[in-house]
Amino acid sequence: MANDIKILTEHINIPGIETFEVYRKAGGYNAVEKAIKKMSPDEIVEEVKKSGIRGRGGAGFPMGMKWSFLAKPEGVPRYLVCNADESEPGTFKDHYLMKNLPHLLIEGMIVSSFALGANKSFIYVRGELMYVVRILEKAIEEAKAAGFLGKNILGSGYDLELVVQPGGGAYICGEETALLESLEGKRGNPRNKPPFPAVKGLYQSPTVVNNVESIANTPWVINHGGEEYAKIGIGRSTGTKLISASGHIKNPGVYEITLGLPVDEFMNSDQYLGGIRDGHYLKAVVAGGSSVPILPANLFYKTANGEDRLMSYESLSDGGFPTGTMLGSGGFIAMDETTCIVRNTWNFSRFYHHESCGQCSPCREGTGWMEKVLHRIEHGHGTMSDIDLLVDVAKKIEGNTICPLGDAAAWPVASAIRHFRDEFEWHINHPNEATKPGAVYMGAEILA
Amino acid sequence: MSVTFTEDKLKKAQEIILRYPEGRQKSALLPILHLAQEQFGWVSSDTMDYVAGLLSITPVEVYEVATFYTMFHLEPVGKHVIEYCRTGPCCAMGGEEVFSHLKTKLGIKANETTSDGLFTLKEVECLAACGWGPCFQIREKYFMHLTNQKVDDIIEELSK
C-alpha cells in the first residue's frame, strides 16, 4: 500500500498554485478536457461509482450511489451544490483546500456538474470565510476567461455557470437540506425527508449536495480511473482523506493520509502529528469532529479486541459506540492529561445549543438543557443524579429529531460519560477542588 | 431614516440578483445582507426593509433570516468587531487564556463595545481554523496562532 500518495494536495506547495496559470501548468483542468471531450456523463458516474469514494463531509455515504439516485425528469433543471459550510469543531480541511487550491474545487465542480447534467451549480461557503469566497470568485473568473466555464465549454455545447454563495453564520447549514433552504434565502431549518434532495432539492428540483473534499477528488478519478482510485486505501475505505488535526499535538494542521494508515503512525510519527507536546501524554481523542464519540487513549490506539486501530471508516467505528467512534469529517482533536473532560463536554454542548435551529422540540429544548446541567457540574453545583439525567436526555434526543444535529449533540455527552464517568463524579463530589482554575481530575492524583 | 445603497453596492446587488434563476431572487438575501453590513456596519430594521424592497419580498422574510444567522449585527457595533472563537479545539490550543487577556486589554466583556467606539468584542463558535488556533476574525480577516503578545500588537495596530 502506497502510504504517501497525494490525490488532493500533491501540488499544494507550488508557489502561485492558486492562480489559473500555474494550476494549469501543473496538469490542472486536464480532467475537464478528458471528461467533456472523451467521456459521457454516465461514464463519469460509473467511474465515480467504481472508485468507491465515500462522502467526505462526515456521513460517509458512497458518492457514486448518491449520484445515481438523482432523478432526471424531462425539462426540469438539475443542480449540483457543493457543501463548503465547514463548521464542525475540529474540522478545517475544506478551508485549507479552498484557500490554497481553489481551482481544484472548480475543476471538480465542472466535471461533476457535467456528469450530473447541471448547468448552474453552487458552492455554499460559510459566511465567515468571506475571504475564501473572494478567492473562489477570482478563480472562477480566470477559469471562465480560459473557456472552462460559461457557455459552450471547450466547444462542446455544454454550458455551466458556477455561483459562490456565502452563508450567514449557522452550523446547521452544513446539513444538506438546511443548506438548500439557506441557499433559497430562508432560515436554515432542515427539511423533513422524504422527499430527498435527489428528487426535490434546490428550488424543488433534483439536486446533489457534495462536500468540498468529495468533489475535489473527482478530477483524479477521471484522470486515473475509478479502479485505480479504489486500489488506494483499505477495504471499503478507498482513497485518501484530509485530516484536520488540532489540540495538544506537536504539529497541528491538515494532512492528507491514505485511508488505512495505522493510528499510532499518524499520531506519533514526525511525518504527521509528531505525538503529544513534550512532557505530556494523550488522554483522549475526538477523531472525526466534535460530534463523534470521544475515546480514551487506550481505546483509541487499540480496538476492544486488542487490534491496532487504523485511520479508516471501519476501523475507527470498530466496537460501535460502546468502544469505538467514527471517522466523521476527519476533525481530529487530541487532548492531553491537562484537559478537563467535563469542561470540554460542556464546551461542545454549548456549541450544539448555540447552533440548534430550534425547529424540532427534542433538539431545541434538549441541547439547552444538557448545556445548563453540564455548566452546573463544571461550576461545582452538580448532583449525582445529574449524570444519569444527562444520559437520559441525550438518549431522548438521539434519533428523535428531524436532522442529525440532535445526534451530534447527544453523542459527545453520552460518550464522555461512558468513558469518563469517574471524572464527572469527582467534579460533583469535590466542587471546591474541581472549580480551582486549571484543576483536572487524573484518577487518584489531582493536577492543579 | 431612509437607507440606500451606494451606486457601487446597488450595482453589485443587481448583479447578485441575476445569478439565480428567474423568480428565485430571494436566494440573493444572504449575499445582499452581507453587502448591506459592509456598507452600514450593521443591519438595522430600516436596512432590512430596504433589502426586502430590493428583492420584492416581505420585510418579515428578511427579519426571520437576519435573526437566524449569527453574522449579522442587529445592533450598532464598534469600528472593529472582534469575533473570537470560543469552541473546544481553540480552547485546547490555549484560547481561554488569550481571551481573558484580550478582555483585559480592551477593558470590556464579551458583547460590549469600548467607550471610544473602536472595538466590539463578540464570542463566536468554531471558525474552522482549529489547528491554527486560537483565532479571531475582524470583518473578513482571520487572525490565527494568537498569543497574548500577538493580541497586543493587533490591538495597538488597529488603535492607531
Place this chain on the structure above:
Amino acid sequence: MENEVPLIKVTIDGQEIRVPVGTTIMEAARQIGPSVAPPAMCYYKPLQGSGGKCRACLVKVAAGSEKDPRPMPKLVASCITGAQDGMVVENFTNPEVVEARKGVVEFLLINHPLDCPVCDQAGECHLQDFAFENGVGEKRFVEEKRTFEPEDIGDKVQLHMNRCILCYRCVYTANQLTEKRVHGVMGRGDHAQISTYIKNSLESDFYGNVIDVCPVGALTDKTYRFKSRVWFSKPVDAHCACEKCSGKVQVWYKGDEVIRVTARKNQWGEVEDFICNTCRFDRKKTSDWVIEGPSKVARNSVIAQNKYGLNQGKKPEFALNYAAKNFKGIDDARDYNQNLDEIKKSEDYKALMQKNDKFFSKEKSLK
C-alpha cells in the same frame, strides 16, 4: 371508476385499515379512531406543510411494507411519513414510543411557564392534554426558564411567547390565509420566538385564525381575555351571511352574553372553516347570529361538564350491558368481617405499606 386510487393495508396497534395510496400514517390512524391516533402538537391537516417539528407523533414502524418488511431503524414522525402497503405501525403499544413521547412532553414543558391557572387556553389546551396523557407527573428541569414579555400584536391578539412551543402553525396560517405575513419566527434555537420584529400589527381580515390554530395559550383573543374559564362557557353552533368567510362559527356564551366567537373545530381540534376577523371580533351579539344549537362537545372535555343535563353524560347501551355483566361476574372471596388488627398483620397489607413507604420517601428526597 378508472381513476380510483388503489387502497393499501396498514396495521396500527393491531388494528387494520385500508387507505388510499399516499395517506400518511397519522391520517390512517385517525381513520381508525382516537384510540390509536398519535397526538399532534404541530401537525395541522388544514395547513399545508405543517408537521414534523414537535415529534409528539413519533411511532415505531415495525414492518416497512409487504415488499420490504424490515422495521425502520428510527422512530418516525407519523404526520409526515407515508403509509405503505403492508406496513405495521406501533403507537401506544410500543414502549420505545411511549418513552420517547414522555421525553417530548418533558422537552416541551421545560421552558413552558406552567401558568395554566391564569391561562385563557386552559381547558382547551392541547399541551395540557398531551402532557396529561403522555407525560410523567414530575419534573427534572431545575434551571431557569427562558422568558419573554407578553406582546400585543395588533389590537386584538396578544402573544405570550413564554407559552409558545414553536409549532409554526400560526406562520403557516398567515402564509396561507393572508396576503402579506407580518409575523414570523425570529432568532434560533431555544431563543427563537414568534414576533413581528419591529412592532407591527396583524391587519389582514383572516389574521384572527392564528388564535384558533395555536395549540397553547401563546396567541389569545384580547376581546376574550380573562372573561371566563372555558368550562364555564357554553358553545353553540351558529352562522351568519358573511361576505368574507363561510360565516360558520361557534358562539361561546356565558349566561346570556356572547363572550367570544371561534371557528368550529373537528374532533382533532382542527378548524373546519377559517373565519374572518369581523365574525370573530365584531359580532358579539346574539342578534348577529342564526343559532343552530349546542355544539357537539366530547364527553371527556371539561367544557362538557355540568351543562347539558344528565343525558349528555349517559353511557352507551353496550357499555352499560358490558359493565353489568362483568359486575355480576366478580367473585370476591375476601372476608369483610376481619378486624383491623388482623388486617394489619396480613402480608397484603404489609406489601401495600412498603410500596407506600417507597413512594413517600421518594417524595421526600425530591425536596
